[in-house]
Amino acid sequence: MSALDSQPTSLPTVEDDDPHGFFVPKALRDVKDVIHTSIPIHFHLNQFIDTLPFQRLRDIKQLGTSSYVWPSASHTRFEHCLGVAYLARCLASHLQTNQPSLKITNRDVGCVEIAGLCHDLGHGPWSHVWDGIFMPKAIKGCEWQHERGSEMMFDYLVKNYKIPISDKDVRFIKALIAGDPTQCDASEKPFLFDIIANKRNGLDVDKFDYIQRDSHMTGTSFSFEATRIVKSARVLDNQICYNIKDANQIYEICLRRFGLHKSIYNHKTARAIEYMIVDALLLAEPYMKIAERVFDPERFLYLNDYILNEIERSKAPELEASRQLIKRFRHRELYREVVWKAVEFTSKKAIQDSITSERIMEKAQKTFEGEGSEEPFDLTADDIIVDITTMHYGMKERNPVDFIKFYSKKHPDKPMHAGPGDYSGLRPSIHAEILLRIFTKKPEYFGRVHDAYNAVLVDMSEEFSAGADTVPNTPTLASARTPDASSFETLPKTPGGDAGDAGTGSGQKKKRAFGRSNSAMMSKNYFADVDRGYRHESPSASTRRMSTGGVAVAVVRDPSAVAVVTTFQPTADLSQLFEDGTEGAIIDATPLQRLKRGREDELQPPIEGIEVKRRKESAK
Incomplete structure (x- = not known):
């Protein structure tokens, strides 16, 4: 009989570390989820969910500006955190049930679950755009990260909502979020730090959820059996290990992470909009003091993706430049x-x-x-x-x-x-x-x-x-086991390659x-x-010129050739320009349309005898 078959099934008592029974799993309701089907919400978890700091995550998009490219990618940090909490409980409970010798208590499982729920409390607007691009530019030398914000908001939540957990529990949960066992009591079980933020190898339930969720919401489905991997988890040498049969699947998860970064998270259009949003926020920063809000939990509560709407609604002249930049990307002129x-x-x-x-x-x-x-x-x-x-x-x-x-x-x-x-060598x-x-x-x-x-x-x-x-x-890389390139046979020379690049078999490099x-x-x-x-001209500008909702214009080079070009651009119109330099009448234009002026644009190339020119922006 193997060690797996001989494990006892009784669970350890929890009176010592949970005297009030706060962490006893008592399900209050279920939440339907697109990835995990149904997520049970236990009493202790509900104490954190129904609070302003956690509900704020409904207004923080998981993928930042990706929804401007994939409209369905509008999921938020709220549902992601629910998913991470669910998987965290599944993994911790599996270890508790199948390895009683580890003496995992209900308090341990509950703290891991809460850490999964609260690990993203500190994310700013558009998630990583905030701490990755905006904060370093807004406050020079500032190294603020969302993990720091999560710690601040967790302390605020526990204090203001009088959550009945001890200081030891608070330190433990924050250490689990950071993936750093040195931040809490040395008596805590070290393998539990592999569940939420695994600093050992990066394989944790946070990735299990966002890789599935982000793939699904962007229509690039990547499904794997997270429950299978969770059920194969086993603690050995004080770390979480997995069945060798799942090695290829685990490698595929890592590969998928890379694929998401390459094709989704760093898409050129989403990235361009990120820079435009950051510039708009920086233009508004001297007046609105947006960056300072991250240091005050009361102000941070209302800092979310809708900060752009706050700028757009304002009539303050100090925000005019920011409003114009926001309007520019709303019109897709990126x-x-x-x-x-x-x-x-x-x-x-x-x-x-x-x-x-x-x-x-x-x-x-x-x-x-x-x-x-x-x-x-x-x-x-x-x-x-x-x-x-x-x-x-x-x-x-x-x-x-x-x-x-x-x-x-x-x-x-x-x-x-x-x-x-032992697993695929194609890497x-x-x-x-x-x-x-x-x-x-x-x-x-x-x-x-x-x-x-x-x-x-x-x-x-x-x-x-x-x-x-x-x-x-x-x-x-002395610590890595990936085979060196020299262990493989030399490939044929690629076109344009250096003949001297080929391996000599002696380990010498030319x-x-x-x-x-x-x-x-x-x-x-x-x-x-x-x-x-x-x-470069944006597709939207071309579309507006060719739409039927604006001003019709014609410039005749050849009397026998007449064509009509229209524009839908709200701030610009088109005028006729004859060969002698005089402007003709604007076809079908209203008095209001005649008064509109567009920004300066280049003379478009002749198209079948027709030239179109935008009027220059008025001095006003």
Whole structure:
């Protein structure tokens, strides 16, 4: 009989650590959930749910601006936290039932469940947009993170709603949220810290929920049996281990995390809107003091995604610039991605040092001045965004599965790491990469920014060629078990590759001007290549020009050719421009429409003998 079959089924008593029976699981109601079907709400959990700090999460979108790309991705932190609490209880209860020797109490299970429920209390508007982009810019040197906000709001909730838990319980729950056992009493069971925020290998119930939920809500279904993985969990060596049969499924979860970051969380349009929202908030910051609200729980209670509506409703002249920027992205006239590049993880420092908005702007200005053009050049470094994002499987460049211990049916009490061949060998040697993207806030300079970026790449290639010894190489990861690239057979030379890159079989590496990790960084992306004079126009602007709700305009080059172009743009109209420079009458225009003025726009290219020109914005 195996150790799994011989476990006793009696549960430990809980009088010592729960004298009032607060953590005894007494279900009050069930909540229907799109991922977990039905979530039971126990008495102790209900004490936290029906409070303002937790109900605030209904107004914080889980995926920030992703709903502007995937309209169905409007789920919030509220339902995610319910899901995490449910899975946390499932896992802790499973260990309590199947391994009585661990002496897990109802208090332990209840604290883990509450930690799962409250782990995101501190998220600001649009989730990671707030602490990832806005706060560092709003308060220079501020290292505020949502985990700090969660701790503040949890203390506020317990105190103001008189939750009957001890100071020891409070410290334990906050330590579970942080994944740091040093923040609470040393008597707490260390393996419980692997459930909510696993710092050992990144595999926790938080990921189990958001990977399923985010995939479902964006229509990119990825289903896995979370209950199967939970039921295979077993504590060995004071850490949670899993059945080796689930190793491939666990690796797929890590891979899916990377896929979500690559295709969903960092989508170019969602990212552009993030930067626009941050700029709008920064413009409003001197007047509204938004960033300061994170340090006051009473003010933080009402800080949510609807802060934009607060700005839009205001008539304060100090917020006019912010309102105009919000109106711009409401009309889908967004910052534009000029170019993108997937770069090796080891090149991050080189990118940060070499590719800057100031350097790109200087190249663009130098090229413009060399053309001798009399047109104004109002592109600044602030109009260029160099976006550098790290995407990984959960543990930066390392394979998370290398840090998980497994057991087998034949050896249920013998934990060990999965070695080569124990699960799929089709995996990269480095489990992270850098996504480099250049955005412009002024689409009319799209082509010039792209041209300047390419010029920077040329300079970088020359710089790295001159200082080959300073180029970073891929570091050796002594703690990881992922097979080295040298353990595989040499692949055929790729088109345009360096013949000297092929392995020699002796472990020696040929010295070259720059490492493989930098070749991708300094190569052009020909898929994004455009002419220097290219000016990007949003699809919405084109649609408004061709819609039937605005002003009809015609400019006749050939008397035999007559065409009508219309616009739906609320702040602009179109006028006729004849070859002699005189403006003709506006067709079907009302007096109000004639008074409207649009922002300055370029002369559109001739289309079948017709030219269309927007009127310049009035001085007013």
